[in-house]
Amino acid sequence: xxxxSILCGATLILVPFLAVAEDAPELTxxxxxxxxxxxxxxxxxxxxxxxxxxxxxxxxxxxxxxxIWTEGVQSFSGVYVNTILExxxxxxxxxxxxxxxxxxxxxxxxxxxxxxxxxxTRRNGxxxxxxxxxxxxxxxxxxxxxxxxxxxxYSRSVWQxxxxxxxxxx
Ligand SMILES: Nc1nc2c(c(=O)[nH]1)N[C@H]1C(S)=C(S)[C@@H](COP(=O)(O)O)O[C@H]1N2
Ligand SMILES: [Mo]
Numbered sequence: 195x196x197x198x199s200i201l202c203g204a205t206l207i208l209v210p211f212l213a214v215a216e217d218a219p220e221l222t223x224x225x226x227x228x229x230x231x232x233x234x235x236x237x238x239x240x241x242x243x244x245x246x247x248x249x250x251x252x253x254x255x256x257x258x259x260x261x262i263w264t265e266g267v268q269s270f271s272g273v274y275v276n277t278i279l280e281x282x283x284x285x286x287x288x289x290x291x292x293x294x295x296x297x298x299x300x301x302x303x304x305x306x307x308x309x310x311x312x313x314x315t316r317r318n319g320x321x322x323x324x325x326x327x328x329x330x331x332x333x334x335x336x337x338x339x340x341x342x343x344x345x346x347x348y349s350r351s352v353w354q355x356x357x358x359x360x361x362x363x364x
């Protein structure tokens with residue numbers, strides 16, 4: 195038995211119910227987002243950490259809109275929630291978005307429209323500090339549709355996001 199097989203065995207014993215995706219690229223900065231879900235539909239929950247560089251390396255989304263929390267038209271950019279879910283193979287279930295302050299809100303994955311919920315990593319081209327609702331703020335293009343200016347969508351506009359988790363629907 196070599197060292198590697200001992201370590202792998204130890205890892206399997208210690209984390210039998212959580213598989214860390216092996217194809218995840220190594221992070222170069224601090225993890226700012228952790229995503230949990232059954233990426234490969236094998237009944238075991240997987241997890242992946244993202245740092246800012248790994249989010250920046252994904253397909254970027256951007257739009258301009260006003261928000262009820264800011265003054266004037268803002269430009270937001272980042273990664274659409276759907277892009278992350280698709281990348282990880284999370285196509286159904288209930289999505290829980292949680293924040294640094296432990297605010298959490300859930301929504302069915304089936305309600306997630308393309309080009310709507312954006313995990314914004316920049317506001318007006320700048321990274322956002324925690325005090326400024328960062329480092330990740332879920333924003334919607336509120337100006338583009340009356341339906342997006344609703345209490346439900348506001349409640350899903352989580353700032354200081356740290357975690358996404360997809361669980362099977364009840
Ligand atoms: N991180 C975080 N995001 C959050 C909340 C929260 O408490 N913490 N409240 C949500 C809810 S329920 C709504 S309606 C809006 C509230 O925004 P307001 O506090 O500016 O009214 O933000 C949403 N995003
Ligand atoms: Mo709310």
